[in-house]
Amino acid sequence: MSSKPRLLLAFVLAVLLATLLASIFQTQSNLAALQALGAPMPLGVRLATTCLDLFGFAPTFALLAAFGFVFALPLAAWSARRLPSLRWAIFVLAGAAAIWTALALANALAPMPTLIAADRNLFGTLGLMASGSAGALLFGLLGRRVRYRAQPTPSASL
C-alpha cells in the first residue's frame, strides 16, 4: 500500500480510537454523576448505556476529533520529523490540543454553554483530551511505519 492511503487509514484509525475512548469515558463520567445522586448502576445498565453512547454519542465526537486532527496531526508529523527525540511527546500534546480546540470551538458556536457533558469540569476535559492523545499516538506509530517503508533500500538506489 502506498503512503497516502496508509496515512489516510492511520488518520481514520486515530479518529476511531480517540472516539472510542472518549465515548467510553463520557459515559462513565456521566453515570458516575448519576450514581453520586443515588441512582443504582449495575454492570448490565452500565454496559448497555456504554453501547448506546457508542451509537448515539460517538458520531458527534468523531466529527469533532476529525476536525481537530486534520490540523493537529499533519503539524505533529512535520514537527516530529524535525524533533525526533520529542516525537511521542509531540503527538501526545497534538492530540490533546486538537480535542481541546475542537471542544472550545464547539462551545463557542453552540447555543449551550458546554456541548459535551463530560467537558463541564477539568477532570472530564482532561479525560477527553487524553483520548485525543491516544488517537494521535496511534497515528504517530502508524505514520512512522509509513515513513520507514517509503525509504528506498540501498540496492534500489544503485
Next chain:
Amino acid sequence: MLRTTLVLLGTLAASALALAQDYRIETVTAGLDHPWSLAFLPDGRMLVTERVGRLRIIAKDGSLDPEPVAGVPEAFVAAQAGLMEVLLDPDFAGNQWVYLSYAYGTEQANNTRLARGRLVEGRLQDVEVLFSALPTKAGAAHYGGRMAFLPDQTLVLTLGDGFDWREQAQNPANHLGKIVRLHRDGSVPADNPLVGQAGAAAEIYSLGHRNVQGIYYDARLQRLYSHEHGPRGGDELNLIEPGHNYGWPLITYGVDYTGAQISPYTELPGLQQPLLHWTPSVAPSSLTQYRGALFPEWQGDLFASTLAERSVRRIRMLDGKLAGEEVLFEELDERIRDVRSGPDGALYLLTDNAEGRVLRVVPAD
C-alpha cells in the same frame, strides 16, 4: 346499511366540530423585539415584556406605546437571558403591583431574579427585588422564569438548571432546577415543603426540573400544572405537588443534544412521572388554560405554546383527565413564546423573533 349511516353521521359530526373550531388569527400589535410575556390590565390595555429588557404598554386598539415603561430593573440580556415574565398582582386594581422575572448578573455569574413595582402612570415605582436564585452561574441558558399565583396568594416562580449544572436540580440546598414559592413580599411561606429541613433552601416548592417555562394553576380542579424543556426529547407536562421530585436528570425520556445518554432510566422510585412527555421535543414555552366563551369546545383545555414545533399544543381535558392533543397554528410557521386566554374570550399568542407580534385568535365567523 346501519353501519354506513353511522359512518355518515360520524363524518357529519366531525365536520360540524371542525367548523365550530374554525378560527381566524389577527395581528394586534407588531414590532416587538422577542416578546416574552403578556398580561392583561383591567382597563383593557396589555403589558408585554421584550426579552431585550423592555416592558411595553399596548393600548386597547393594539397600538404600541413608543416609550417603554420606565423604572424596569436592568436585566442581563444574552442568548436566553433577559426580561421574562410579567404578572399582575391578584389585587392589582387596588395596589398596582406588577411582578417581573428576569436574568440578573453577568455572563460569568448570573441567574433568575424576581422583582415587583407599582405601575403608576406608565412607570414602575417602589421597585423592590423579592428573590434572587442562587448560586449564580456562567452562561446564558435555562432560566425558567414563568410565574403563577396560588389561591392563597403565594407566588410560584419556575427556574432552570443553567444547562451545565443539571445534577444540581437534585440538590435541595440551592435553587437550580427548582420551582420556588414565595409570599408576595418575597418572604418564605412557613408551610413550604422543605422549611425546617437542614441544609435545604426554604423557598423550594418542587425540585428535579430542567427548564420550566410554563406554569398554570387550575382553580377549578385545584391543580398546578407545569411543563419543562427536555433535552433532545423528553419535554414534560407535570402535575406539581409540593415537595415532589420530578427526576431531572436521574430520569428522563430525552437524550443529550450530542446523542449521549443523560440517564439510563425513565423511572426510579420516589421520582414523579410526567403526565405526558413530548418526544421528539416541541420546546414548550408557556402554558395556560382556556376559560373563555368564544371557543366553547376549548373550555378547560390546556394550551402550550412551542418554539421548536412552531405551534400551540391544545391538550384536551375530559373529566379532569388528559384526553388527547391537537397541534394548532402551525400555519404561522413561527416560534410561539406565549399563549394566553384573554378576558375577551380570545386566545392571544406572542411570536418569538426580532419582529415579534401579538396575535389574537378568534372564531372565523
